Every structure is written in C-alpha cells, then in structure tokens.
Amino acid sequence: MRARHGSCPTLTQYDRVAQAASRQVIAGYSTSFGWASRLLDEPVRTHVRSTYALVRVADEIVDDPDPRLTPPLRAELLDGLEQETDRALRSGRSANLVVHAFALTARRCGIGDELVSPFFTSMRRDLSPRPHSAESLSEYIYGSAEVVGLMCLCAFVDGDPHAYERLGPGARRLGAAFQKVNFLRDLADDEELLGRAYLRGIDRDSFTDAERDVLLDDIDADLEAAAAVIGDLPVSSRRAVSAAHGLYCALAKRLRVTPAAEIGRRRIRVPDAQKAWILARAAAGRLG
Numbered sequence: 001m002r003a004r005h006g007s008c009p010t011l012t013q014y015d016r017v018a019q020a021a022s023r024q025v026i027a028g029y030s031t032s033f034g035w036a037s038r039l040l041d042e043p044v045r046t047h048v049r050s051t052y053a054l055v056r057v058a059d060e061i062v063d064d065p066d067p068r069l070t071p072p073l074r075a076e077l078l079d080g081l082e083q084e085t086d087r088a089l090r091s092g093r094s095a096n097l098v099v100h101a102f103a104l105t106a107r108r109c110g111i112g113d114e115l116v117s118p119f120f121t122s123m124r125r126d127l128s129p130r131p132h133s134a135e136s137l138s139e140y141i142y143g144s145a146e147v148v149g150l151m152c153l154c155a156f157v158d159g160d161p162h163a164y165e166r167l168g169p170g171a172r173r174l175g176a177a178f179q180k181v182n183f184l185r186d187l188a189d190d191e192e193l194l195g196r197a198y199l200r201g202i203d204r205d206s207f208t209d210a211e212r213d214v215l216l217d218d219i220d221a222d223l224e225a226a227a228a229v230i231g232d233l234p235v236s237s238r239r240a241v242s243a244a245h246g247l248y249c250a251l252a253k254r255l256r257v258t259p260a261a262e263i264g265r266r267r268i269r270v271p272d273a274q275k276a277w278i279l280a281r282a283a284a285g286r287l288g
Contacts, residue, residue, distance in 0.1 A: 041236035174244075177248060
C-alpha cells in the first residue's frame with residue numbers, strides 16, 4: 001500500500017463524468033455486485049465501483065468471445081490498458097474515463113503498483129491458456145482476485161496503513177473464495193467457451209462429487225476466515241461486504257448439493273429471490 005495523495009480534492013466536471021462512466025460499466029455487467037455496492041456509504045461506494053470498473057474492462061479484453069479480438073489484439077489492448085493505468089497513477093489524469101476514475105480512487109486511497117501490476121499479470125496469463133501448476137494457480141488467484149480485495153480494502157479503510165495491515169489477510173481470503181467459487185461455477189463455460197481449465201487435476205467429463213467436496217471444503221475455509229473479520233470493517237463498508245459474502249456462501253451451498261456431473265455441464269446460480277433475501281438481511285445489519 002503506497003502513501004495516498006492527501007485530502008480529497010474538489011472534483012472537476014471531468015472527474016464526475018469519469019466516475020459516472022465507471023458506475024455505468026458496473027450497472028451493465030454485474031447485477032449482484034451492483035446491488036451489493038449500493039450498501040456502501042459514500043465516498044467508498046464510488047471508489048469501489050471505480051476499482052471494479054477497471055477490473056471489468058480488463059476482464060472483457062481477455063474474455064469477450066468476439067472472434068475479431070485475436071490473441072495479438074487482446075494482448076495489445078491489455079498492454080495499452082496497463083500502460084495507461086500506470087501513467088494515470090503517476091499523473092492523476094487519463095483520457096480513458098474508466099482509467100481516470102480508477103486513478104482518482106487509487107491516488108486517494110493508496111492503491112499502488114504493488115497491487116495493480118499483479119492484477120495485469122494474471123489477466124495476461126489468460127491470454128495463453130495452459131494448464132496451471134500449483135504455484136502458477138496460486139499466483140493467478142492472488143493477482144486476479146486477492147489484490148482486488150486488497151484494493152477495495154484500501155477504499156474501506158481510507159488509506160489507513162494500520163487497518164489495512166490488520167484486515168488484509170481477511171480481504172485476501174474473501175477474494176480467493178470468490179475466485180475459487182467462480183472456477184467451480186463456471187467450469188463448463190471456462191472450458192467450452194474460453195478453452196481454460198483452472199481446477200488442477202479435474203476432468204470435467206469424469207468430475208466426481210468427492211472432488212467437488214474437496215474443492216468446496218477449501219472454499220468454505222476461506223469464507224470462514226473472511227467472515228471472522230467482517231465485523232471489524234468500518235461501518236461504511238460492513239453491510240456490503242456481508243452481502244457479497246452471503247451471496248457467495250449461498251452459491252457454495254448450492255454447488256455442494258448439485259451433482260458434480262451437472263456442474264460440469266451448466267452454470268449454477270443463486271435464484272433472484274434468495275439474492276434479494278440475502279441483500280435485505282445485510283442491509284438490516286444482520287451479519288453472517
């Protein structure tokens with residue numbers, strides 16, 4: 001976590017337009033996250049949305065199935081996005097609205113290259129799908145998910161280094177849990193549409209319930225570790241994080257009772273009515 005750039009300056013019209021653009025990106029891609037983020041107090045809500053918008057744009061560069069996006073073009077676009085983000089972190093300005101909004105948040109909350117660089121490294125790893133080793137998968141999860149949790153934590157604690165250090169392990173475990181759940185939920189789509197296999201040693205065609213349970217035991221351990229620190233978060237972010245945690249706990253439970261063979265064929269989701277109940281419970285301040 002790097003030193004933040006002093007008190008929050010007065011926003012210009014361009015700053016506000018950039019933040020509105022990031023808000024629109026989130027609204028267009030993630031319904032569950034969009035609803036959970038509404039439980040954040042301002043200015044944390046804007047900072048988190050601005051962070052996730054940059055993540056979403058990078059994800060789309062590597063994941064969009066458009067055949068016109070050739071591997072060399074994807075690599076060029078991702079490199080350009082990283083370079084523009086690096087310039088904006090240093091200068092505080094970008095002609096890319098999403099990057100500009102992220103830079104405002106990063107400079108205010110102390111998000112530095114030590115978090116941004118691993119994220120882009122993991123995104124770049126997706127451009128050349130190949131089997132993961134235990135070490136490479138751990139590095140991938142750190143860069144694609146754990147650092148995103150740490151970026152959000154920077155916003156939650158408003159750049160307080162002591163709070164960041166104390167709560168950082170929980171933020172990493174929550175990010176890891178989210179990513180591992182996504183690996184399992186998206187097992188079919190990742191292989192069929194993207195040609196990727198994140199789960200080491202798992203053959204989708206012969207995936208067993210026992211293998212499913214081993215994966216979910218690991219996920220449950222991460223979720224439990226993360227739950228232990230949610231109550232220590234600032235009030236401004238506690239309800240939203242509890243909601244996100246609850247949504248993924250519900251998804252993990254649904255995966256637990258779904259036959260492994262079915263997980264290998266289709267994407268499992270939490271019904272909208274259950275999502276609404278989880279969000280309402282979190283909004284009322286009922287943690288866990």
